[in-house]
Amino acid sequence: MYDCQVAQPDDLESTTQPPAPAAETGLSRAQVVAEAIRLADADGVEGLSMRKLATSLGAGAMSLYHYVANKSELLDAMADVVFAEIDAPEGDDWRAAMRRRSISARAVLARHPWAVGVLESRVSPGPETLRHREAVMACLRRAGFSPVMATHANWLLDSYVYGFxxxxxxxxxxxxxxxxxxxEAVYLPQLPQDRFPYLHESAAALMEAGFDPAQQFVFGLELILEALEPLRSETATG
Amino acid sequence: MYDCQVAQPDDLESTTQPPAPAAETGLSRAQVVAEAIRLADADGVEGLSMRKLATSLGAGAMSLYHYVANKSELLDAMADVVFAEIDAPEGDDWRAAMRRRSISARAVLARHPWAVGVLESRVSPGPETLRHREAVMACLRRAGFSPVMATHANWLLDSYVYGFxxxxxxxxxxxxxxxxxxxEAVYLPQLPQDRFPYLHESAAALMEAGFDPAQQFVFGLELILEALEPLRSETATG
DNA sequence: TTGACAATCGTACACCGTACGAGGCAGAGT
DNA sequence: ACTCTGCCTCGTACGGTGTACGATTGTCAA
Incomplete structure (x- = not known):
């Protein structure tokens, strides 16, 4: 009826490697996915092809299909591995926990810029993704957010992280x-002061002050966390 | 040196149609882009090919290249047209203005889901995009945000809109x-209560309460706008 | 020895973006 | 009237893509 599988049952068990990756000789699903991530980091997803990936693994193109049903599943698996790199929220202080995990998420997505794009149009979250989402919801619920408020907060924070x-x-x-x-070379000349005075001003200010994405990110993050604080402990709502 | 063109000079003048689109017979760049958007809305960007687009316009594939240098430029043009659909911020009340434009932006991006993905890895903003960004910065600056604060606020709001x-x-x-x-059919069965109690709870609550993206969006938007309010009029900062 | 099965991959097909260049057609210059 | 010059159209072809199919091998159980 729905072709949207959330996760293969045995994927959920994948904390322990499936049957043993055969170590030295032969490939393994994990190796394939890892190499795919390496290539995507280097060349972008659009530069990632099954043939290139296979060659880079010293294998024939069709060999990959023993470990991965198709390219779409490969992308899902890649996204899941990337997600596993994000620190899960930990500790009693929900703001500290969510701050840490959000900062970690931005850093990870900055390391794998293609991953954000893969998120879109990718419908089936992998096991790591599920685990992570569960941990986030747990953190928020334990902090006193109602189920509905926790969902709202989750959407707000994730939107910010992904959008950033x-x-x-x-x-x-x-x-x-x-x-x-x-x-200096491109933006300012192409943003004439008379037509785009404010963009010009902004670009100039940005250049003068320098631009640190991590710092810029924390600014908005702090604002959001503070705005969420008063919504806790309205446990009756949800 | 940099291959990142912000906009073709004459594109900036494109409020008036370039030389007259030739109306009935023959194609025009605007027609090509419009049909491309129609197809992308229907089948997604990944389903959009130059050949299909051409066929859908009753032309040969290569004819398109008279109006568009390559597919990448076509995507840029499509994104710019979509951007033009977003209401620019208007009026003295900055919160009302930014609320309207953000809500409009979400609605437009929901109508053209592929456009969010196209934003990524697309480096050269079109004329409409520039006009819009300029209007947003103008609104924020006039509301009393310093150049730096206005840039921060802009990033925060855009991150939320795009991420959402x-x-x-x-x-x-x-x-x-x-x-x-x-x-009922997919999520709940695949999110066993013992392994993912909070996700389960959230999914159940969501199903019970219904889910209106527009309403969900406004929730976070209002929080952000309120959090930004106190940062106005610190004009000395920037 | 035989059979089952996991793993590898050569070949082929349909599709993609687009380089190249050949044609047609309108209007201007002579 | 003739040519010339441009814009516009598009057929063909090339090198790439994802992947279906089937042949091949290696390994191990019975």
Whole structure:
């Protein structure tokens, strides 16, 4: 009826490796996925093809299909591995916990910029993703948010994290030096002061002050966490 | 040096149609882009190919390249048209203005779910995009935000809008009925209460209460706007 | 020895973006 | 009237893609 599988049953057990990855000789699903992530980090997802991945693993293209049903499942698996890199929220202080996990999430998504795009149109969360989401909901519920409020808070925080990562991924520069060069060479000339005075001003201010994505991220994150605080302990709502 | 063009000079003038679109016979860039958007809305971006687009316009595939340098430029143009659908912020009340424009942005991105994904890895904003961003910055600056604070607020709001749209686009259902069916048929069985009690609880609560993305969006939006309010008029900072 | 099964991969097919260049057709110059 | 010059159309072809199919091998149980 619905073709949307949340996770394969035995994937849920995958904390212990499936049958033993055969170590030295032959491939393994984990190796395939890991190499795919390496390639995607280097060249972007659009540069990742089954043939290239296979070659990079020293195998024939069709061999991959023994470990992965199709490319879509491969992308799902990649996203799940990336998700596993994110620190789960821990501790009694919900703000500290969510701050840590959100900062971690942004950092991870900055390391794997393609992952944000993969999230979209990818419907079946993997086991690590589920575990992580469960941990987040647990943290919020234990902090006193009602089920409905916890869901709201979760959406708000995730939206911010993903949206920030998306914007960050589409920035044309990586380092602060790039920013300066870039701004001076491209943006300012193309944003004439008379037509786009405010964008011009903003670009100039950005270049002058430098731009640290992590710091920029924390600014909005703190605002959101503070705004969520008063919504706790209205346990009757949900 | 940098291959990142912000906008073609004459694109900036494109409020008036370039040379006259030739109306009846022959194609026009605007027609090509519009049909591409129609197809992407129907089948998703990954289902959009130059050949299908051409056929759908009653033309040969290569004819398109007279109006569009390559597929990447086509995607840029599509994103720009979508951006033009978003209401620009208007009026003296900055919160009302930004609320309207953010709600409009979410609605537009929900209508064109592929557009969020196109944003990523697309580096050159089109003329409409620039106009819109300029209007947003103008609104914030006039409301008393310093240049730096306005930039922060802009990032925060845009992150929320894009992130929300991204999450919404990856939802496996569209209508409330779908939600109920979906939850009952797929999520609840696959989220056993003992392993994922909180996700289970959340899914159940969501199904019971119904789920209106627009309403959910406004919740977080209002929180953000309220949190930004006290940061106005610190004009000395920037 | 035989049979089952896991793993590898060569080949082929349909599709993709697009380079190249050949054609048609409208209007301007002579 | 003739040519020339541009815009516009698109057929063909090339190198890439995901992957269906089936042949091949290696390994182990009976």
């Amino acid at each position: 990562a998306l914007q960050e991924a589409s920035l044309p520069f990586t380092s602060a030096d790039d920013l300066a060069d870039m701004t | 749209a991204l999450q919404e686009a990856s939802l496996p259902f569209t209508s409330a009925d779908d939600l109920a069916d979906m939850t």
